[in-house]
Amino acid sequence: MSKPRFYVTTAIAYPNGRPHMGHAYEAIATDVIARFKRLDGHDVRFLTGTDEHGLKIDQAARAAGMNPQAYVDQMVAPFRALDEQLGISFDRFIRTTDADHKALVQALWQRMAANGDLYLGRYEGWYSVRDEAYYDEAELVEAQDAAGATIKLSPQGTPVEWTVEESWFFKLSAYQERLLTLYDSNPAFIQPQSRFNEMRAFVAGGLSDLSVSRTSFSWGIPVPGDERHVMYVWLDALANYLTGAGGLDGEWWPADLHIVGKDVVRFHTVYWPAFLMSAGIALPKTVFGHGFLLNRGEKMSKTLGNVVDPADMATRFGVDRLRWYLCREVPFGEDGSYSDEAIVERTNADLANGIGNLAQRSLSMVAKNLGGLMPVRGQPGDSELRLKEAFHAGTEAYFAAMNALALHKALDAIMGMVTAANGYFAENAPWALAKTDTVRMAEVLAATLDATRRIVLLAQPFMPASTAALLDQLGVATDARDFSGFNTPVEAGTQLPAPAGVFPRVTLDG
Helix, strand or coil: CCCCEEEEEECCECCCCCCCHHHHHHHHHHHHHHHHHHHCCCEEEEEEEECCCCHHHHHHHHHCCCCHHHHHHHHHHHHHHHHHHCCCCCCEEEECCCHHHHHHHHHHHHHHHHCCCEEEEEEEEEEECCCCEEECHHHCEEEECCCCCEEEECCCCCECEEEEEEEEEECHHHHHHHHHHHHHHCHHHEECHHHHHHHHHHHHCCCCCEECEECCCCCCCEECCEEEEEECHHHHHHCHHHHHHCCCCCCCCCCCEEEEEHHHHHHHHHHHHHHHHHHCCCCCCCEEEECCEEECCECCCCCCCCCCCHHHHHHHHCHHHHHHHHHHHCCCCCCEEECHHHHHHHHHHHHHHHHHHHHHHHHHHHHHHCCCECCCCCCCCHHHHHHHHHHHHHHHHHHHHHHCCCHHHHHHHHHHHHHHHHHHHHHHCHHHHHHHCHHHHHHHHHHHHHHHHHHHHHHCCCCHHHHHHHHHHCCCCHHHCCHHHCCCCCCCCCECCCCCCCCCCCCCCC
């Protein structure tokens, strides 16, 4: 029987600077979802990568005295290196400069043109180079520059400039009613609810046709049949999901889930479905817009001097500690905050004192008292039945949370099971039983180790390296680590390796 398929993507990063914590957070969260789906029996395709065309790249390359291709080749390397450092299990790292992507975008354009949705005109309006986005006058906000003069900014707070040039336009206005019908018939298309409400209101307020080409620079994919124009960077970028699926009619399309930042939800839930409707291509099933990651409650910016290198954070605290913290502390879909102190406090409490302490105490007793052999389980008594009930409820809560993309609630469920298992261990005091009833001691250790095994199996998507080390110590075979083996304990008599701590306590001093 073939496995059900699951195609998940991040937004692709714009490599005009170094990767920041927001890039790391999105990659980690999406990786957790991909790993969960694999463990839960799905055939998964996971796409991430970089968006390499557009005016910002063109300007940055000129400033660096480089041609744009050489510039992006240099700038992309740290993004891929960060993904690899963080254990991101992508199946393809796509670049919009890849040859197959260029061919696909031009074919997509031709399908949209064949549907009569593209026409040549003249664009006059406000454009943000930083956002690579067009804005209506009504969307702009006024602010004061350093000299006290009034200036206009985009809704994201980025500078805008008045732009006049010939452009190809996409008939976005013709898709207003179809988009509203999509939202109303399938409210799960945009998640969480706050993003759905925002996007529906935006579309209901009226849509203007969209400029989808530029002539003022040449770093982009040429418009088929009119190479004076290069395509609007977002048309180019969004099509990467089709390239990653295998083409316009690729075997992996439609995507099950796009994970994107809340600042690009409009592009993914208004422009993207309209482009696909025009081309006669199925729509993705869900777009989830996560929140911003704040440094001590403040948005990261070079001006504030609080931009943090995620590679450095992962090196200082450990990859799995960083992954755990970001998914545990930040309600997925909302803004969240982090600090060095908070990472140390949370991971010491959950990992060193919680999961690590549970595993180390029970494994050490097995090594000391039972020659490192997995003990025999006994007939369950009242305390075992209470533990079983707690784990049944916790496991149900975990799977419900993961399937609802509530990653933080899944970790709440895991920690509830950790508390129950540690409580069981303390209540039954196997260290005392070692002196009075070694058979009962073995039964308590067997129950504790199986509870630990279940906890660690569920924690795998969040901490792949650490959980692999713990499952080795618990005697779990490498082919018994997906969720199909969740209810199959390690066989009694299995020789366990010597225990070693996986989650030592950390301090701010390292």
